[in-house]
Amino acid sequence: xxxxxxxxxxxxxxxxxxxxxxxxxxxxxxxxxxxxxxxxxxxxxxxxxxxxxxxxxxxxxxxxxxxxxxxxxxxxxxxxxxxxxxxxxxxxxxxxxxxxxxxxxxxxxxxxxx
Amino acid sequence: xxxxxxxxxxxxxxxxxxxxxxxxxxxxxxxxxxxxxxxxxxxxxxxxxxxxxxxxxxxxxxxxxxxxxxxxxxxxxxxxxxxxxxxxxxxxxxxxxxxxxxxxxxxxxxxx
Numbered sequence: 756x757x758x759x760x761x762x763x764x765x766x767x768x769x770x771x772x773x774x775x776x777x778x779x780x781x782x783x784x785x786x787x788x789x790x791x792x793x794x795x796x797x798x799x800x801x802x803x804x805x806x807x808x809x810x811x812x813x814x815x816x817x818x819x820x821x822x823x824x825x826x827x828x829x830x831x832x833x834x835x836x837x838x839x840x841x842x843x844x845x846x847x848x849x850x851x852x853x854x855x856x857x858x859x860x861x862x863x864x865x866x867x868x869x
Numbered sequence: 870x871x872x873x874x875x876x877x878x879x880x881x882x883x884x885x886x887x888x889x890x891x892x893x894x895x896x897x898x899x900x901x902x903x904x905x906x907x908x909x910x911x912x913x914x915x916x917x918x919x920x921x922x923x924x925x926x927x928x929x930x931x932x933x934x935x936x937x938x939x940x941x942x943x944x945x946x947x948x949x950x951x952x953x954x955x956x957x958x959x960x961x962x963x964x965x966x967x968x969x970x971x972x973x974x975x976x977x978x979x980x981x
Contacts, residue, residue, distance in 0.1 A: 764909070787967045798959060798972040799912075806967075845911055855919055855966035856927055857902065861911040 757782040757850050761860035768836055769868050776831040776863050778820075778846030788829040789847040789857075790820055799845065805829065816840070841867045871896045873973035875960050881979045882950060890945045890976050892960030900966045901943040902927070903935065905956040906975075912959065918943055919966060950980045 760779045768774060780786060790802040803814025810822040820831045829846060846860040873894045882888055894901065902917040904927075914927030918937040932954055934946040943962075947954060957977050961970035 761911075789969060798974050799961075799970075800972075801969040804969055847912075849967055855900070855925070856914050856917060857966075857970065858914070858928070859904075859912040861909060 757786070757848055757856075757858050759846050759848050759858050759860035761844075761846055761863050763863045764861070765864045765866070767866045767868065770838055771835050772867075774831070774833040774836045774840070774865070776844055776846075776865070778829045778831065778860060779827050780829065780846075780848045780858075781827060782848065782850045784850055786848050786850050788820075788822060790814065790818070790829070790831050791845045791847060791859075793843045793845065793862075795842070802831070802844070836865070836867050838867050838869045841865060871971065873960055873962055873971050875958075875973035875976050877976060878974065879977050881981065883981050884951055885949050888947050888950060888978075890947075890958060890960075890978070892943045892945065892973060893941050894943075894960075894962040894971070895941065896962060896964075896971065897940065898962035898964050898971075899940070900964070900968070900970075901937065901960065901962045902970065903933070903943070903945045904959045904961065905929065905954075906959060907956050915945070915958075917966070947978075950978075952980050954978065955980045 788805040791799040813819045849857045899920045903915040904912040913929045916935040918924045960973040963970040
């Protein structure tokens with residue numbers, strides 16, 4: 756069965772600091788990878804996705820993520836965070852050859868201080 | 870406007886009283902899914918549906934039922950709710966299972 760680990764549960768940064776959130780998955784086959792963001796009181800929105808091709812993918816609002824197959828990782832990055840990036844971030848994976856299920860990590864709460 | 874609509878948004882009820890949370894999408898998506906969100910656990914998939922009359926269990930299906938009689942609707946049924954089903958529930962849909970999902974605004978259930 757596929758699983759997703761997000762090791763940073765709560766991250767506090769000052770504005771303009773750089774961000775990297777870890778995401779590791781376990782599944783031996785080909786996967787689709789996603790990062791979603793949930794702003795306070797709102798539903799989840801897609802930040803970016805990786806299906807194939809260039810392992811460095813760019814998303815909305817200046818976010819990017821790098822897929823490293825050998826490490827089963829899909830870390831999220833942003834060079835300079837803003838107060839408006841305060842939110843919870845979820846990594847998710849679905850396995851192309853497995854169950855048609857989407858598995859989420861437990862989430863990372865990011866707090867950006869002005 | 871493309872959207873996933875859940876009702877009700879909030880519900881407080883008592884143990885054992887059957888309830889249904891409706892979900893409807895207007896994007897002609899084949900794939901629909903229900904999740905529950907609990908602090909520290911992220912989103913966990915309850916049930917999903919690949920298309921009309923095709924449903925399957927997610928990671929936490931116990932105590933829930935679903936049906937998919939029409940493409941646009943995917944109701945979540947709690948036949949005999951219990952306090953451990955108190956949670957925030959999200960419905961989502963996507964064109965196919967491996968496409969990004971569109972989420973509803975959530976339904977907060979409190980079962981006393």
